[in-house]
Amino acid sequence: MSDVLAKKHESLAMAKEIMNSLKGMFGQPEWSLRHEAIKYIYTMRMKEGTSVREHVLDMMMHFNIAEVNGGAIDEANQVSFILESLLKSFIPFQTNVSLNKIEFNLTTLLNELQRFQNLTKDSKEGKREDSQADQGKKQRKKHKETSSWKRLSEGESTLKVETGEMVSAKAVIERLVKSGLLNQLEDNSLPPCDFCLEGKMTKRSFTGKGLRAKTPLELVHSNLCGPMNVKAQGGYKYFISFIDDYSRYGHVYLIQNKSDSFEKFKEYKAEVENE
Numbered sequence: 001m002s003d004v005l006a007k008k009h010e011s012l013a014m015a016k017e018i019m020n021s022l023k024g025m026f027g028q029p030e031w032s033l034r035h036e037a038i039k040y041i042y043t044m045r046m047k048e049g050t051s052v053r054e055h056v057l058d059m060m061m062h063f064n065i066a067e068v069n070g071g072a073i074d075e076a077n078q079v080s081f082i083l084e085s086l087l088k089s090f091i092p093f094q095t096n097v098s099l100n101k102i103e104f105n106l107t108t109l110l111n112e113l114q115r116f117q118n119l120t121k122d123s124k125e126g127k128r129e130d131s132q133a134d135q136g137k138k139q140r141k142k143h144k145e146t147s148s149w150k151r152l153s154e155g156e157s158t159l160k161v162e163t164g165e166m167v168s169a170k171a172v173i174e175r176l177v178k179s180g181l182l183n184q185l186e187d188n189s190l191p192p193c194d195f196c197l198e199g200k201m202t203k204r205s206f207t208g209k210g211l212r213a214k215t216p217l218e219l220v221h222s223n224l225c226g227p228m229n230v231k232a233q234g235g236y237k238y239f240i241s242f243i244d245d246y247s248r249y250g251h252v253y254l255i256q257n258k259s260d261s262f263e264k265f266k267e268y269k270a271e272v273e274n275e
Contacts, residue, residue, distance in 0.1 A: 034069035037062045052113045219245035242268045
């Protein structure tokens with residue numbers, strides 16, 4: 001301390017009084033510190049490549065400066081300021097908090113943001129490794145040497161030899177047979193599969209014509225149904241229908257037993273003949 005300042009403060013007995021006097025003379029006013037801290041909180045945005053932990057701790061320090069100088073901000077608003085200051089990569093985190101109305105304190109928020117940043121970092125590294133692996137496969141494929149042989153596909157009759165020439169597969173097999181190399185092989189070829197052949201057949205339109213009765217009662221379609229759970233009045237629990245193929249008229253009769261079917265047919269026949 002200079003002699004001038006020492007002379008000025010020699011009358012003060014307490015160190016706190018001296019500090020307050022020096023702060024009043026040379027220190028920054030509380031309102032100025034509060035204003036700068038609040039301005040920083042409102043305008044601060046997280047920088048690309050910065051750790052979210054460093055960013056949140058920096059914001060918390062300025063919350064403390066504002067509070068010490070009379071500009072206290074409640075914890076809920078502190079959380080809101082931190083969320084608003086994050087990078088665009090944290091939009092999924094912000095959306096989840098907003099939609100699910102999650103309430104954080106500063107400690108929990110810091111832990112969750114660090115966990116989210118680590119997850120996104122691992123995901124990006126995984127995609128980068130996959131991309132590098134794909135590029136490696138493409139390069140290996142480009143440098144892959146041409147094989148000296150390949151399996152013939154169905155219908156192919158030529159193959160490519162090491163010299164690059166195309167030769168007849170049939171001619172090669174004939175030479176192997178003549179040289180005796182294929183004499184020991186057994187012919188285990190299977191017969192053609194009938195079901196496979198039928199499945200490959202193309203569908204053809206039906207050219208046949210259905211038979212149609214030319215006179216009444218020449219062809220009658222009948223159907224017997226029952227027994228029914230509830231008997232009809234008179235004890236009937238079956239019914240039988242007759243349809244004349246010629247007229248296409250149908251008749252339905254109630255019967256008590258299946259054995260009554262023939263009698264009902266006689267009744268039906270007589271009725272049709274009398275029409």
